[in-house]
Amino acid sequence: MKDTFDENAERKAWMGLLAKAPEGRVAALLDAAMSRPEFTWLRAPEIGSTMVRGRAGGTGAPFNIGEMTVTRCALTLASGEVGHAYIQGRRKSDAEAAALVDALMQGSNASAVREAVLDPLEAERFAAKTARAEKAAATKVEFFTMARGED
Amino acid sequence: MYVAVKGGERAIESAHAWLAEERRGDTDVAELSIAQIREQLKLAVDRVMAEGSLYDPDLAALAIKQSRGDLIEAIFLIRAYRTTLPRFGASDPVDTGAMACDRRISATFKDLPGGQVLGPTFDYTHRLLDFKLAADGDVPEAPTRESVPGDVPHVTEFLNREGLIEEAPRDDTPPPDLTREPLGMPADRALRLQALTRADEGFTLGLAYSTQRGYARNHAFVGELRIGPVAVEMEIPELGFAIEIGEMTLTECETVNQFKGSKTEPPQFTRGYGLVFGQSERKAISMALVDRALRWEELGEDNVGAPAQDTEFVLYHADNIQATGFLEHIKLPHYVDFQAELELVRKLREDAISAQVPEAAE
Known part of the structure; x- marks a missing residue:
């Protein structure tokens, strides 16, 4: 399945990025770039949970680890695009901003939104991940063999 | 006789008011913020999330503040809150092979692709109190080194070419x-793993330790221990595809255990598995050992009668909220129960005394 072309890959990528953004960040980037478009709620922001699963042995049968909090919402822009958000945590205003970005990314303004919101989010996320990975790399053990004076 | 008892309201209100005051402590000392608890008592937050069975660091930090640091009380608060949430669905199983490892070690294989990454560990510290922490909180920046991007494969995946390690087929x-x-009961492995991942850390540790000391010994080695964030994906029905809805730190432990073979299985290394919310490696290792002990039946091993092999005993006593609920309820009013017991003991005494009296008179 992984080899087939995924027509939703782009949208999956931006929705994932929006879900993992730090608190308030999507709204700040969006509001700095443009005024918010008119919209109506399809589903007002709602807080709930998702049961998170793992696999026995990492690869075997699934089991339930526990839940995580999730906020979701859906809205329609005056121009007709429907935006959805499912984001981690209890963050109604962040869900609203994420759904707006999701809707705007389907409209004529998509490239401006990508540049103003998604690109900086991606860059910040990459920087944070890299910084952590570099600290982990510094704790990697380098074994060396000591010559023993037995022979 | 039934006696209605009222009149505790004022005392209870005063007790709660005093509790709030005691929780705050000396007001000359700055109040703790949720963010401070979340950032600086992270491992306590992780434990509350794991045993509270809800991943939300801010809520866990709030629960720790409210419970004055009583972690089981905090877990209780999280469990209670959890029941109020509508369930949106279940995630796809997380891919721990794609974890961005903060820590990844193997006690069985020294040279492994991806290397031994120690991460922010207490191991190798001298366990001496650091009085500098009491004086000032400045820390130098941790060193960095160029990292190699890409997933870190599981140890068992690439070291099992000989087929000596039990597979975990999809x-x-x-x-x-x-x-x-x-x-x-009976509880299959998926149910056991769910119960163990939210089980009390102390209880799980004690059981795991008992297997090491010889009660259903299963010779566990830590094949791999990894800690780090993984993405959580869920199918969204209104979209028709799965998206990442967030990210969480997990601790995963895979043990490889010596196994001489049984009627149904050839000699090989078998595996125990632990996967826990947050950075919780003591719990993850304990979980893997207990998981392995509970697998005796499916591997065709003998039940030697050890506590860690008794699924019913382990699972029904591992939940600290059930345990503390039942244990602590005995401090609540049992006046009527006790009155009945009192009457019974008085009666038994009277009977015993009156039975002795004729003998004494003789």
Whole structure:
């Protein structure tokens, strides 16, 4: 399945990025770039949970680890695009901003939104991940063999 | 006789008011913020999330503040809150092979692709109190080194060419959920793993230790221990595809255990598995040892009668909220029960005394 072309890959990528953004960040980037478009709620922001699963042995049968909090919402822009958000945590205003970005990314303004919101989010996320990975790399053990004076 | 008892309200209100005051402590000392607890008592937050069975660091930090640091009380608060949330669905199983490892070690294989990454560990510290922490909180920046991007494969995946380690073949059976159906016996491995991952750390540690000391010994080695964030994906029905809805730090432990073979299985290394919310490596290792001990039946091993092999005993006593609920309820009013016991003891005494009196008179 992984080899087939995924027509939703782009949208999956931006929705994932929006879900993992730090608190308030999507709204700040969006509001700095443009005024918010008119919209109506399809589903007002709602807080709930998702049961998170793992696999026995990492690869075997699934089991339930526990839940995580999730906020979701859906809205329609005056121009007709429907935006959805499912984001981690209890963050109604962040869900609203994420759904707006999701809707705007389907409209004529998509490239401006990508540049103003998604690109900086991606860059910040990459920087944070890299910084952590570099600290982990510094704790990697380098074994060396000591010559023993037995022979 | 039934006696209605009222009159505790004022005392209870005063007790709660005093509790709030004691929780705050000396007002000359700055108040703790949720963010401070979340950032600086992270491992306590992780434990509350794991045993509270809800991943939300801010809520866990709030629960720790409210409970004055009593972690079981905090877990209780999280469990209670959890029941108020509508369930949106279940995630796809997380891919721990794609974890961005903060820590990844193996006690069985020295040279492994991806290397031994120690991460922010207490191991190798001298366990001496650091009085500098009491004086000032400045820390120098941790060193960095160029990292190699890409997934870090599981140890067992690439070291099992000889087939000496038991496989965990992919299976997509929907798992049972003890938050929806009461825990019942027999419990399959998926149900056991769910119960163990939210089980009390101390209880799980004690049981795991008992297997090491010889009660159903299973010679565990830590094949791999990894800690780090993984993405959580869920199918969204209104979209028709799965998206990442967030990210969480997990601790995963795989043990490889010596196994001489049984009637049904050839000699090989078998595996125990632990996967826990947050950075919780003591719990993850304990979980893997207890998981392995509980697998005696499916591996065709003998039941030697050890506590860690007794699924019913382990699962029904591992939940600290059930345990503390039942234990602590005995401090609440039992006046009527006790009155009945008192009457019974008085009666038994009277009978015993009156039975002795004729003998004494003789």
